[in-house]
Amino acid sequence: MSAHKKWEELELKDDFMFAKVMRDPELCKEMLERLLGFKIARIEYPEEQKTIDIAYDSHGVRLDIYVQDEESTVYNVEIQTADTKELPKRSRYYQAMIDLNLLEKGEHYRHLNKSYIIFICTFDLFGKSFYRYTFENTCKEDTSIGLKDQAAKIFFNTSGTIGDLSEEAKAFLKYIGGTASDDDFVRKLEDRVNTARKKDEWRREYMTLYMRDLENRELGRQEGRQEGRQEEKIQIVKMLLRKGLLSDAEIISVTDVSPEELQEIKKSVNA
DSSP: OOSOOOGGGOOTTSHHHHHHHTTSHHHHHHHHHHHHSSOOSOEEOSSSSOEEOSSTTSOOEEOSEEEEETTOOEEEEEEEOSOOSOHHHHHHHHHHHHHHHHHHTTOOGGGOOOEEEEEEESSOSSSSOBSEEEEOOBOSSOTTOBOOOOEEEEEEETTOOBSOOOHHHHHHHHHHTTOOOOOHHHHHHHHHHHHHTTOHHHHHHHHHHHHHHHHHHHHHHHHHHHHHHHHHHHHHHHHHHHHTOSOHHHHHHHHOOOHHHHHHHHHHHHO
């Protein structure tokens, strides 16, 4: 979830608002057509907000926009407003999770859907001022040879100045970056954002997610503090064991470790 803002302050670049506004298939389709430069007959939404968990203990992903077109091409679109220094690796992970999700449904790997992983960034991730950075697998020894795995990762830069991009696409990117425009599509998006801010149901959902996020952060801090205290206690016990000045009963009394914990720590010290 984006850094917390008041509901009335949310913009299209905030992931919650972006996901809600782009639930309109016509708006989402036009956005994709502008950014990618080709026509799409129709799109469909497999799920409200796609969540992929391959295994119970895996690091799942929640995708803001996950749609398919009439040819089953998959489009995943995400807004990124902060350079967290791990976006390239995240794009790799998203691709892997999407592919595994498709394979779980019984699809053979040779029939994997063509896919686009798209990040719209309000910063220049690669520092070359391009509007668009497109990555597809090619042979390092001969770049004319493509792997043809039909997987593309594209990073758009709202502050870009270089590249062959339509004026319509530039207007959309500039709007995401905070620049007003008279472009018809941009005005349509602005109207939709203003309408969305009046939806009490979405306001409640946004606040619920925010409170849940706060609770998870606090739980993480508590767990971190608890783990820190536990590690500190273990180190004290190890020191006392090496010194050999106290009996087991005295160590248990002083440090409040259990007899079972003490025996485990002893094993590690002896090892």
